Amino acid sequence: MNKAESCGLARHLQLLGIEPVNTARDADIVILNTCVVRQNAEDKVRGMLGYVKGIKAKKPGMRIIVTGCFVGSETSGLKKLFPHVDYFFQPGLNTNFEDWLYSIYMISKPGEVPAIKQGGSPVSVYIPIIQGCNNYCSYCIVPFRRGRESSRPPEEILTEASQHVASGAREIVLLGQNVNAYGHDLDPRTGLSELLIQLHELKDLLRIRFLTNHPKDMSTSLIKALASLPKVCQHVCLPLQAGDDQILRKMNRHYSYGDFQALIRQMRQTIPGIAITTDLIVGFPGETEEQFINTRRAVEELRFDAVHAAAYSPRAGTLASQEFADDVPDQVKLQRLHTIEELQSKILCEINQGLVGTHVDILVEGKKGPKWYGRTYSDKLVFLLSEHDLTGKLVTVAVTRASPWSLQGIT
Numbered sequence: 336m337n338k339a340e341s342c343g344l345a346r347h348l349q350l351l352g353i354e355p356v357n358t359a360r361d362a363d364i365v366i367l368n369t370c371v372v373r374q375n376a377e378d379k380v381r382g383m384l385g386y387v388k389g390i391k392a393k394k395p396g397m398r399i400i401v402t403g404c405f406v407g408s409e410t411s412g413l414k415k416l417f418p419h420v421d422y423f424f425q426p427g428l429n430t431n432f433e434d435w436l437y438s439i440y441m442i443s444k445p446g447e448v449p450a451i452k453q454g455g456s457p458v459s460v461y462i463p464i465i466q467g468c469n470n471y472c473s474y475c476i477v478p479f480r481r482g483r484e485s486s487r488p489p490e491e492i493l494t495e496a497s498q499h500v501a502s503g504a505r506e507i508v509l510l511g512q513n514v515n516a517y518g519h520d521l522d523p524r525t526g527l528s529e530l531l532i533q534l535h536e537l538k539d540l541l542r543i544r545f546l547t548n549h550p551k552d553m554s555t556s557l558i559k560a561l562a563s564l565p566k567v568c569q570h571v572c573l574p575l576q577a578g579d580d581q582i583l584r585k586m587n588r589h590y591s592y593g594d595f596q597a598l599i600r601q602m603r604q605t606i607p608g609i610a611i612t613t614d615l616i617v618g619f620p621g622e623t624e625e626q627f628i629n630t631r632r633a634v635e636e637l638r639f640d641a642v643h644a645a646a647y648s649p650r651a652g653t654l655a656s657q658e659f660a661d662d663v664p665d666q667v668k669l670q671r672l673h674t675i676e677e678l679q680s681k682i683l684c685e686i687n688q689g690l691v692g693t694h695v696d697i698l699v700e701g702k703k704g705p706k707w708y709g710r711t712y713s714d715k716l717v718f719l720l721s722e723h724d725l726t727g728k729l730v731t732v733a734v735t736r737a738s739p740w741s742l743q744g745i746t
């Protein structure tokens with residue numbers, strides 16, 4: 336999300352003739368787009384603010400702007416703490432920032448939707464479609480920093496997507512903290528499946544992905560859209576977070592492990608071969624050995640195509656940090672993390688070995704060293720050798736080798 340937002344901001348600035356430079360020391364304007372999902376990320380932001388303060392002391396005309404999750408709706412506290420920062424704005428509120436920028440530099444405002452340079456889009460582009468989150472999971476700071484869910488109008492998304500496709504993109508990845516709540520706040524109300532149907536019509540667009548999904552918002556209409564629209568990749572990122580009902584309640588996730596299992600069953604019955612990836616937190620406050628074993632069992636039973644596991648760390652400002660003691664020792668957290676990673680690596684070896692000898696279609700995104708790389712519909716990374724320029728092409732590959740993290744193949 337931050338990467339997509341930074342690219343969008345860069346496009347706006349380039350429209351005004353403001354060009355990127357390589358170091359903060361050479362810049363007239365420094366924009367910090369921050370992530371504070373973990374405490375150590377926030378500590379890095381504070382460190383970076385100290386660093387640019389030093390530069391500004393020697394270059395007083397320099398403007399420092401801060402956006403991203405470091406900035407909440409109330410900025411007076413931040414202004415007092417960081418008086419060297421010229422402007423704070425919340426993620427997604429670019430219009431306020433641009434108005435400020437135009438007034439500072441006395442320049443006139445260009446059209447609302449910035450043009451994208453011909454041929455300037457990568458093969459796969461990120462497009463944020465919804466900001467914020469209404470869910471208040473007890474460990475998460477996002478709703479406090481990014482605010483409530485706010486969807487972009489479908490027409491605006493379609494315009495941006497068509498511009499990217501016209502300038503070379505072949506895959507669009509729709510982004511949101513809770514992407515499957517898209518459109519519920521719009522008038523008239525709409526949904527992600529309707530948006531997927533509209534995007535599907537774009538000529539020359541080959542693939543569409545979306546992430547991340549809250550399990551409780553994974554509707555039957557969205558599952559049907561996934562099953563029936565060939566350009567929509569059969570890959571869903573569905574964070575489970577824990578396989579134990581008591582822990583899920585403490586996390587305020589609004590589903591039980593049984594609900595999650597039933598959802599996975601429904602998706603796999605409707606879309607055979609669908610790839611499902613997940614996120615997990617181990618060592619949540621009060622997590623007993625037995626509760627951790629329930630999470631481990633969930634990984635064994637559900638056989639995800641990827642698991643992004645993290646050890647719990649308290650995040651100041653969240654409900655969990657106020658209400659629960661961080662009482663699982665670090666060493667135990669690390670052991671649990673290691674157990675999940677080892678188990679998942681074994682599962683992925685088995686899943687990927689099953690693909691050796693089969694053919695998969697990949698969209699080639701570029702080259703790393705001598706090899707081209709791309710992803711299958713189910714988001715598996717594939718490498719292959721070819722003398723031809725395969726950028727942006729759909730290629731059928733015979734899989735010759737597999738590791739837990741990637742496949743090797745030939746055309």
Ligand code: SF4
Pocket residue numbers: 468469470471472475476477478512513549
């Ligand atoms: S759904 Fe995701 S973004 Fe929203 S509160 Fe929960 S973890 Fe945070």
